[in-house]
Amino acid sequence: xxxxxxxxxxxxxxxxxxxxxxxxxxxxxxxxxxxxxxxxxxxxxxxxxxxxxxxxxxxxxxxxxxxxxxxxxxxxxxxxxxxxxxxxxxxxxxxxxxxxxxxxxxxxxxxxxxxxxxxxxxxxxxxxxxxxxxxxxxxxxxxxxxxxxxxxxxxxxxxxxxxxxxxxxxxxxxxxxxxxxxxxxxxxxxxxxxxxxxxxxxxxxxxxxxxxxxxxxxxxxxxxxxxxxxxxxxxxxxxxxxxxxxxxxxxxxxxxxxxxxxxxxxxxxxxxxxxxxxxxxxxxxxxxxxxxxxxxxxxxxxxxxxxxxxxxxxxxxxxxxxxxxxxxxxxxxxxxxxxxxxxxxxxxxxxxxxxxxxxxxxxxxxxxxxxxxxxxxxxxxxxxxxxxxxxxxxxxxxxxxxxxxxxxxxxxx
Amino acid sequence: xxxxxxxxxxxxxxxxxxxxxxxxxxxxxxxxxxxxxxxxxxxxxxxxxxxxxxxxxxxxxxxxxxxxxxxxxxxxxxxxxxxxxxxxxxxxxxxxxxxxxxxxxxxxxxxxxxxxxxxxxxxxxxxxxxxxxxxxxxxxxxxxxxxxxxxxxxxxxxxxxxxxxxxxxxxxxxxxxxxxxxxxxxxxxxxxxxxxxxxxxxxxxxxxxxxxxxxxxxxxxxxxxxxxxxxxxxxxxxxxxxxxxxxxxxxxxxxxxxxxxxxxxxxxxxxxxxxxxxxxxxxxxxxxxxxxxxxxxxxxxxxxxxxxxxxxxxxxxxxxxxxxxxxxxxxxxxxxxxxxxxxxxxxxxxxxxxxxxxxxxxxxxxxxxxxxxxxxxxxxxxxxxxxxxxxxxxxxxxxxxxxxxxxxxxxxx
Numbered sequence: 089x090x091x092x093x094x095x096x097x098x099x100x101x102x103x104x105x106x107x108x109x110x111x112x113x114x115x116x117x118x119x120x121x122x123x124x125x126x127x128x129x130x131x132x133x134x135x136x137x138x139x140x141x142x143x144x145x146x147x148x149x150x151x152x153x154x155x156x157x158x159x160x161x162x163x164x165x166x167x168x169x170x171x172x173x174x175x176x177x178x179x180x181x182x183x184x185x186x187x188x189x190x191x192x193x194x195x196x197x198x199x200x201x202x203x204x205x206x207x208x209x210x211x212x213x214x215x216x217x218x219x220x221x222x223x224x225x226x227x228x229x230x231x232x233x234x235x236x237x238x239x240x241x242x243x244x245x246x247x248x249x250x251x252x253x254x255x256x257x258x259x260x261x262x263x264x265x266x267x268x269x270x271x272x273x274x275x276x277x278x279x280x281x282x283x284x285x286x287x288x289x290x291x292x293x294x295x296x297x298x299x300x301x302x303x304x305x306x307x308x309x310x311x312x313x314x315x316x317x318x319x320x321x322x323x324x325x326x327x328x329x330x331x332x333x334x335x336x337x338x339x340x341x342x343x344x345x346x347x348x349x350x351x352x353x354x355x356x357x358x359x360x361x362x363x364x365x366x367x368x369x370x371x372x373x374x375x376x377x378x379x380x381x382x383x384x385x386x387x388x389x390x391x392x393x394x395x396x397x398x399x400x401x402x403x404x405x406x407x408x409x410x411x412x413x414x415x416x417x418x419x420x421x422x423x424x425x426x427x428x429x430x431x432x433x434x435x436x437x438x439x440x441x442x443x444x445x446x447x448x449x450x451x452x453x454x455x456x457x458x459x460x461x462x463x464x465x466x467x468x469x470x471x472x473x474x475x476x477x478x479x480x481x482x483x484x485x486x487x488x489x490x491x492x493x494x495x496x497x498x499x500x501x
Numbered sequence: 502x503x504x505x506x507x508x509x510x511x512x513x514x515x516x517x518x519x520x521x522x523x524x525x526x527x528x529x530x531x532x533x534x535x536x537x538x539x540x541x542x543x544x545x546x547x548x549x550x551x552x553x554x555x556x557x558x559x560x561x562x563x564x565x566x567x568x569x570x571x572x573x574x575x576x577x578x579x580x581x582x583x584x585x586x587x588x589x590x591x592x593x594x595x596x597x598x599x600x601x602x603x604x605x606x607x608x609x610x611x612x613x614x615x616x617x618x619x620x621x622x623x624x625x626x627x628x629x630x631x632x633x634x635x636x637x638x639x640x641x642x643x644x645x646x647x648x649x650x651x652x653x654x655x656x657x658x659x660x661x662x663x664x665x666x667x668x669x670x671x672x673x674x675x676x677x678x679x680x681x682x683x684x685x686x687x688x689x690x691x692x693x694x695x696x697x698x699x700x701x702x703x704x705x706x707x708x709x710x711x712x713x714x715x716x717x718x719x720x721x722x723x724x725x726x727x728x729x730x731x732x733x734x735x736x737x738x739x740x741x742x743x744x745x746x747x748x749x750x751x752x753x754x755x756x757x758x759x760x761x762x763x764x765x766x767x768x769x770x771x772x773x774x775x776x777x778x779x780x781x782x783x784x785x786x787x788x789x790x791x792x793x794x795x796x797x798x799x800x801x802x803x804x805x806x807x808x809x810x811x812x813x814x815x816x817x818x819x820x821x822x823x824x825x826x827x828x829x830x831x832x833x834x835x836x837x838x839x840x841x842x843x844x845x846x847x848x849x850x851x852x853x854x855x856x857x858x859x860x861x862x863x864x865x866x867x868x869x870x871x872x873x874x875x876x877x878x879x880x881x882x883x884x885x886x887x888x889x890x891x892x893x894x895x896x897x898x899x900x901x902x903x904x905x906x907x908x909x910x911x912x913x914x
Contacts, residue, residue: 104855185876191865193875200887201857279711283887298692299715304888325910332912440905442517444614452604452908461913462606462904463598474613474696474901475717476888488887491875492853495865497738499745500874 092274096281099202102259103227107199111176120250122168128246135242174465177483191495198490199225201283206231208289211239218261224486234267276301308469311341311424316348316413318430326429332453335368342457346403354406370400377406423472425454446479505687509694512615515672516640520612524589533663535581541659548655587878590896604908611903612638614696619644624652631674637899647680689714721882724754724837729761729826731843739842745866748781755870759816767819783813790819836885838867859892
């Protein structure tokens with residue numbers, strides 16, 4: 089098993105090759121990946137069976153995410169071919185201009201270099217991340233969870249053999265097979281080789297990465313997502329949006345977690361939305377005012393207000409007005425997606441201007457915070473930070489710029 | 502003296518006010534800053550005299566940087582008025598598009614929120630950073646060096662009184678008066694309040710910040726800057742460019758530090774460039790091959806090749822070819838500015854594609870790596886990282902984006 093340092097060194101070397109490949113060659117590699125995943129289907133499914141055999145302690149949804157069935161592999165092939173169809177994120181034309189002394193400055197889009205992805209039990213991320221890296225001209229270091237290690241080894245083997253057969257450096261794609269915490273820790277400090285690390289996983293894991301990494305990180309994912317129901321909200325529309333945002337896929341980061349209701353409508357609206365949510369199996373936890381209005385709500389604890397449940401649970405509060413809603417959300421937001429249900433343009437503008445989050449919604453379900461839904465054709469993750477990338481990230485989040493200057497002996501006076 | 506935590510809390514609150522100011526009001530504030538610096542000139546110069554009185558152990562160039570004379574203050578006023586003339590970095594129009602279900606997505610440019618600047622003895626940075634923050638709609642926390650503390654207190658006092666008289670929150674601009682290491686350390690971990698920290702100072706200080714900060718950082722400045730003289734270089738032009746890059750202002754990050762010469766021209770070219778540099782007072786330190794060609798060169802040590810001298814010293818190496826030059830530079834670059842002197846387009850392209858730096862030059866002095874020279878009208882610093890901003894940073898480096906979504910009850914199916 090290679091050590092992390094050596095994997096980093098090889099990735100940096102390989103990054104010089106992949107950054108120079110034309111878009112035709114990068115897309116060709118994606119097509120080859122798709123056909124090899126198909127050809128090697130049995131090998132991959134056998135490796136996956138080894139992981140599943142050890143997964144007895146995992147929950148049913150976790151087992152589902154771990155499983156590589158024929159259907160899942162077929163979906164992966166479709167994604168690879170769709171990615172090949174996407175526009176080159178490195179494509180010219182680049183902005184260029186001329187300095188008064190006559191030299192030309194070109195602001196070129198270039199790959200970041202070496203990406204590192206640290207993630208948990210989903211082996212489809214292995215192919216996804218490698219494919220996004222190739223499309224954007226980057227080398228990638230993958231560090232998946234121990235639950236999926238046999239699947240990841242098989243998938244990376246298939247992808248590296250494609251690179252080798254096509255005459256490229258296999259180390260454009262590498263897997264860290266050491267699934268101990270030590271290997272993550274080493275990766276977090278590999279400043280010489282890693283240009284960006286993108287963690288995917290629980291809020292706690294991402295916080296660990298942000299607190300400890302010295303390599304550049306793009307923080308993703310945690311979503312303690314609020315919906316504020318303003319005085320002027322259309323009740324039927326509000327119920328439809330809240331039920332969708334909370335229940336359509338409760339396990340993900342763009343699902344709603346908290347509901348704030350303007351006090352002037354709370355007595356009318358709260359029992360109606362509670363009916364709809366309880367019917368969908370949602371457990372409601374309220375502040376005192378909410379519990380007083382509807383006795384079906386349990387009393388929330390302080391901890392609730394900062395918890396991302398990722399489950400059929402929702403916290404409910406009654407707020408005095410828009411300002412209280414804004415202040416509350418700014419104090420508890422994870423800067424992901426926040427929603428106002430309102431017909432008042434002025435209130436909507438105040439909400440959007442004053443709340444510090446990547447995506448602000450008026451009368452739309454926050455479940456749309458997603459790279460594909462936003463029209464980017466791909467999704468690297470959802471950034472909850474402000475530098476470099478914010479909100480759903482498309483391929484351009486994996487690029488940077490470089491200035492190229494062409495002159496004839498100009499000097500500074 | 503306020504503690505750093507409380508300064509952070511106040512800055513975050515104040516950031517909500519400054520982010521909402523129209524460009525007219527932000528520019529008006531810059532004009533008021535300029536006129537108040539002029540009116541309060543005597544107070545500022547008196548405070549500066551207190552700092553200068555304690556500066557006996559500083560070198561002459563450091564004393565110069567610390568001094569706030571009438572001329573320096575006049576320059577500051579000119580800069581403030583020029584900044585007021587610049588285009589609004591937050592200005593519409595913003596990209597917008599419509600989702601298939603009919604809701605509208607607007608990608609808006611917004612301020613980062615709270616900037617923190619940590620810097621050393623130059624009090625003009627105090628006004629500069631505060632003015633850039635206001636122009637871009639951000640609040641700012643300033644932490645200058647102890648050598649300039651009285652000057653900084655006076656300057657910040659003048660700026661805060663402008664804010665107060667104009668009816669705004671003074672805490673849009675705050676100074677950390679505690680000049681101990683503890684205050685920097687606290688600031689590096691103020692994740693709740695600081696949106697970006699920009700360090701300015703020695704390579705060692707910036708490295709300390711990068712290794713220790715948990716707040717987002719933009720790494721700036723270190724420049725172990727190389728010039729490669731290719732076989733095809735025009736000797737006269739090369740001498741002009743090298744002398745300018747090395748000697749026009751040797752103390753700054755875009756000054757050249759290392760010279761690599763293609764071995765096929767080294768015997769002819771090295772004595773000529775050595776004549777020119779030695780005449781300008783430059784000490785030359787060579788590898789064995791370079792010393793063998795020209796005995797005036799001292800023998801370089803291993804440490805030389807990774808040292809940014811910021812002085813009239815230059816390291817000189819003979820390299821076998823372009824590839825060796827590229828590999829050498831990639832192993833020793835600080836990713837700032839790298840130069841090739843060559844007439845061969847193919848070699849220039851290889852150099853620019855394969856070297857991992859913010860700015861790549863062909864036949865131009867690297868002294869042009871600068872926000873004003875690049876036409877940005879302002880300079881926050883020179884980023885040597887790849888995320889968010891790279892190379893000379895204009896005002897847009899102090900902004901981020903936010904998605905605003907407007908709909909009529911759309912839900913995800």
